[in-house]
Amino acid sequence: MLDDFNPQIFYYVSKRCDRSWSLTPPARIPFNDLTFVLQGEAVYWLEGTPFTVHAGEAVFIPEGTTRAAKTEGMECMAFNFFSNLILDEVLPTVSTFRDCAAVDYWLREYNRAWLTSKGSLKGKAAFLMLFWELFQRNAKEAVNPHVEKMKQCIADHLTEPFSLDRIAQCVHLHPVYCESLFREYEHCTPAQYQTQLRMAQAMVLLAHEDFSISHIAEQLGYEDASYFSRVFKKCQGLSPNAYRRMSRKDVAY
Known part of the structure; x- marks a missing residue:
């Protein structure tokens, strides 16, 4: 190769x-x-x-x-x-x-x-x-079917509160082992992966829709818009409003 x-x-x-x-x-x-x-x-x-x-x-x-x-x-x-x-x-x-x-x-x-x-x-x-x-x-290893199923479970319940027990039930494994296995393949915890998916969706909505920050937060499962904004800034390095301005100035981003 x-x-x-x-x-x-x-x-x-x-x-x-x-x-x-x-x-x-x-x-x-x-x-x-x-x-x-x-x-x-x-x-x-x-x-x-x-x-x-x-x-x-x-x-x-x-x-x-x-x-x-x-x-x-x-x-x-x-x-x-x-x-x-x-x-x-x-x-x-x-x-x-x-x-x-x-x-x-x-x-x-x-x-x-x-x-x-x-x-x-x-x-x-x-x-x-x-x-x-x-x-x-x-070298990248083969896809782990348990991890892929966990990722699908997280995506299916993206707007719901995070539950490691629900993920464990989905793959019929112990919660502690689930988290360890997921971290081994994805280099993050299942909870962090849920946040990554939420932030990716938030970026799409901010760049292409005119929804308020509160509405976007609610769509993604955050009851507190201020908390959503803090999470977004921690993950992206920019506030939601700043990201929206930047994404619309530079469509290549």
Whole structure:
């Protein structure tokens, strides 16, 4: 699958970010972004969906994706590159390299090559080995039927109060195991997944309908419009009204 992979790395950085750092407002990137979080954590939004990336995890954002991010503090190594292959079927959005000595080694080797001779063949070789190790460790697995059924159950009851017991009954598994299995495949809890679906629907309504914020909140199962607005801003980095204004100014978003 990766035999013909020929990345063209045009930007690399190893840095510490404090809470003043962010990638906002959301923007569609014309390149691939692969960021390794070494310490701390960050929240990335891909097409409006939030992903929390912890130390020992990498986030992959493919070319053409709308990206935003913020952190309370993290140390990271980030690569921006062009690719001759479509990579969103190769790596998951969030993958782990925790306790993987090979990934740690090739990160150090790339950084050493970059500092001594930017764009060198040695640096490109280190990145290829780094990508291969991450791919081998995190290649997308087959769909889990229990998780898919849980996702369908959540979607079917999207506007109702979240109930892990209802989801567990749907798949005939223990609630604790349900949550663990769901997190393993989706990198979030079932409750967080419900919120992601609600926010995705909210974005559509805000961009294309003239409903009031209160009406949208009610349609999505929120009794308190103020609480809905707080959740939306936490997930998207913008208030519902600000998102509505932005989405109508830039139809490409």
